[in-house]
Amino acid sequence: MTSTLPPPPAPVDPDRPAPFSGTPVLGEPGQIDAEGVCAWFGGRLVLESVDLVMAKSKVTALIGPSGCGKSTFLRILNRMHEVVPGAQLAGTVKLDGTDIYGPGQRAMETRRHIGMVFQKPNPFPAMTIAENVLAGLRFSRVSPASKDDLIEESLTKGGLWNEVKDRLGELGGALSGGQQQRLCIARSLAVKPRVLLMDEPCSALDPTSTLRIEQTIKEIADEVTVVIVTHNMQQAQRVSDQCAFFLAEENQPGRVIESGRTEKIFGEPTDQRTFDYVNGQFG
């Protein structure tokens, strides 16, 4: 499936300068450059010097066994890491050339550009489906030109519109698990982020819902850069253009072992550990 896509970006080079440094535009897909990212929890190093470029309009999958720092890395990308008590980090993360941890950058603003979908579906239970979709705009005090259009557009992108168009006034908790997760995706897309981070979005869902969400991911990839953490290697193969393999060896912090085009990571990995992992030898 990746063969029809344009050529993937060059392998990661930490010294490469930021490729784009224009003014950030809301709604345009963005590129994230992570350089030398390290993370600590309570003084313990869990992630060591990760350099990764998540190219514009591409789906990047972060794979690797549990506890290797994939989710931590993902949360660093939209400043959700610093919410955890005792969490620290180092390194730079650039969104289209702007360091999101730079002076004067506010976490809230960053999160508006870089949305996130979590492992467990978490629609706001006290809000209706429509209110859920509009929640992000309400939080940032932006009123859209037409609420109805935005609701329809976001839910269509989230692949949920046909199922819920007659029950927008129902509470978000009334949906099934898979629908809730798609509602969460629609909610994240409604604020028109430039990057969408997904932290194992299908791990709590059945295969049918998973398939539906994977379709959604492919459909939105034109408009938003997607970074997805997954334990499911078939899923990584199905949805992603490029892949990064994380591994934390015994008593070591997590590192990126290998990254590059998905076909290459799965087809001809250069590192023996990557080969073992993607072929189910461990993990």
Add this chain to the structure above:
Amino acid sequence: MTTQTAPEGVLVTTTSASTQTPPAPRPPETGRGPDSGSGSGSGDSSGVAGPPTPPRPRRLPSPIRPSAFGAEDVFLLVASAVSALCLVWIVFYQLTSLSGGLGFLVAWYLTFLALTWLGTAQMIERQVATDRVVGVVVVSAALLVIGIVLFIVVWVAAKAIPTIHWGALFTKDQKSFQVADPHALDHVGILHAIIGTFEQVGLAVLMGVPFAIATAIYLNEVKGFGSRTVRTVVTAMSGTPSVVAGIFIYSMLILTHVLSYSGFAASLALVVILLPSVTRVVEEVLRVVPSGLREASQALGAPEWRTVWSVVLPTARSGVVTAVLLGIARIVGETAPLLFTAFGSQVLNLSPFTHDQGALPLVIWSDVRQAQPVLIDLAFQAAFVLMCLVLILFVLARLFSRPRGRKGGWRRGDNRPAEDDLFARFIVPVPIQERTDP
């Protein structure tokens, strides 16, 4: 949900096969009970599976609930109770010279437990016997509590209701009371106390609840500097004897002539009691709001106050309302803090800010000790009114703490059956839908 929206008849067939012996294709109207949210579409599509023959009613076996507790077990319990009664009677009054009703009851109960255990162990086995005895203890403890509460309620109601003059009770104060007037209840009431209680409690709620919710948010959402200390202080405060709250206001504000005896001073004392109790409950309620919701809100770019205001508090809405209502129920009957703040008055005083003011607990406290039978009756009537107030508050609290109907809303855990379902399953016989053959 997902199986329902699928149009294939195969899926639908399997669902009906689980409840019936022959795996026949499902007829159109057999919806899947109350949870068929989008059932209209599936009903049409499953009709395609079979030819449209007229449905024929079909007999179902009567539903059963397998129970481990049968007639034999009831007999065993009754037999144990009777034999324990006889045994204890013989030992208590014939063999020894013990006396006293309470001691007899306790001895009877313990003997009953012992005999139940022995009997069950003989007839069934020891594990079951222990299980049964624990069950009996738990049930009897619950019955005892319910019995005591019912006794208090019924006793107060029985003392109060026959003497109530409904015309006067809610419209008159005690101004025109004259000693040794047997018909005083015609023109004496507790309006002054009802007004006083409403004003004092209302002011206390207005002042206390915002602080309590803010404190709970500080403890659970902000988790700011010294929140552990604050929590300890709040816990200690909730253990403060209520009379101390009264003395505090009395010595700080009334003795220093900042305030005179007034309903407002009383409400300040009530705030001291209301604040910790509401804070603790609201904090608990906020704690069970899933942290994923906060993260989701933050990930959408919401500032912290927005997260609390638009996500956390609405999610915990019913719990917060319950906490406030329970807090009101807690302070509405407080007597000690009012003694030297509101001070109590026999006449109606509409203003809570000037002069002493009556209150329901104060009427009970002062009138029940009088030598006038009429005043004692009045005290019981006030107690009855107070009880009804608390009862109303608790009923309201129950109504608000209910999940928001079938449409969903937030449920703790994923598939916790709604309270209504449990109720329906155990109290109301479940209506069984007519199943039909094609």
